[in-house]
Amino acid sequence: MVQAEPRxxxxxxxxxxxxxxxxxxxxxxxxxxxxxxxxxxxxLVAGVASFVVLLMPTTADDT
Structure with missing residues (x-):
C-alpha cells in the first residue's frame, strides 16, 4: 500500500x-x-499560506 506523506x-x-x-x-x-x-x-489567507508552506521542498526531500 502506498503511504501518503502527512504534508x-x-x-x-x-x-x-x-x-x-x-x-x-x-x-x-x-x-x-x-x-x-x-x-x-x-x-482564505491562512489556507493559501499553509498550502504554500506545506508543499515547499525541505532538505530531507533531497534524498
Whole structure:
C-alpha cells in the first residue's frame, strides 16, 4: 500500500480551508455580514499560506 506523506494530506486540507474561506467571504458580501467577511478572508489567507508552506521542498526531500 502506498503511504501518503502527512504534508500532502495537510496541504489538501489547507486547500479545502481556503475554498471554505472564499465561500464564507462571498456569503458575507452577499448578505452584508462583516463577521463572515473577516473570518472568511482570514481562513482564505491562512489556507493559501499553509498550502504554500506545506508543499515547499525541505532538505530531507533531497534524498
Amino acid at each position: 500532502i494530506i495537510l496541504a489538501a486540507v489547507a486547500v479545502f480551508m481556503a475554498l471554505a474561506g472564499l465561500g464564507a467571504t462571498i456569503r458575507g458580501l452577499l448578505f452584508d455580514s462583516p463577521a463572515f467577511i473577516h473570518y472568511g478572508a482570514l481562513a
